[in-house]
Amino acid sequence: xxxxxxxxxxxxxxxxxxxxxxxxxxxxxxxxxxxxxxxxxxxxxxxxxxxxxxxxxxxxxxxxxxxxxxxxxxxxxxxxxxxxxxxxxxxxxxxxxxxxxxxxxxxxxxxxxxxxxxxxxxxxxx
Numbered sequence: 001x002x003x004x005x006x007x008x009x010x011x012x013x014x015x016x017x018x019x020x021x022x023x024x025x026x027x028x029x030x031x032x033x034x035x036x037x038x039x040x041x042x043x044x045x046x047x048x049x050x051x052x053x054x055x056x057x058x059x060x061x062x063x064x065x066x067x068x069x070x071x072x073x074x075x076x077x078x079x080x081x082x083x084x085x086x087x088x089x090x091x092x093x094x095x096x097x098x099x100x101x102x103x104x105x106x107x108x109x110x111x112x113x114x115x116x117x118x119x120x121x122x123x124x125x126x
Contacts, residue, residue: 001097007081007088007126011049014081014090014126018053021125025118027055030076050082055119060111067108074098074112077119090123092116 007014019029031054036046056076064071080091095116099109 001094002091003094003120003123004089004091005120005123005126007090007123009088009126011051011081011083011088014088015051017126018079018081021122022053022055025115025122026057027077027115027119028058030054030056048083048085049088050080053079053081055079057115060115063111064108067105071102071104071108077115079119079123088126090126092119092123 009017022029033052033054035050035052036048037051039046054076055078061075064075074093074095078092082089082091095112099112104112
């Protein structure tokens with residue numbers, strides 16, 4: 001259900017590149033959740049780096065919402081960058097597996113899977 005890649009870069013380097021890399025595949029960075037920075041401020045100890053990024057292609061989001069709004073649960077695309085014992089990993093939901101179990105119109109499914117392929121390719125560069 002989750003695609004995970006062991007990154008060659010560290011989390012801070014990915015953080016510095018993610019918005020530009022996302023733009024190169026037509027994704028907009030919509031929101032960032034810097035959990036390892038925010039949760040300690042609320043009194044919760046987070047031992048390693050963890051940030052989640054929400055990304056979106058407006059035209060695909062509009063198409064999905066206008067044709068199959070029940071699939072909006074897949075929106076926006078999320079990428080998690082985190083460290084475990086000093087090693088950096090990047091994860092994203094595996095849309096291929098999710099779409100196998102959901103009824104999705106063929107043309108929409110093709111667009112979503114194309115985007116997923118682009119996201120995985122971007123992640124693998126890190």
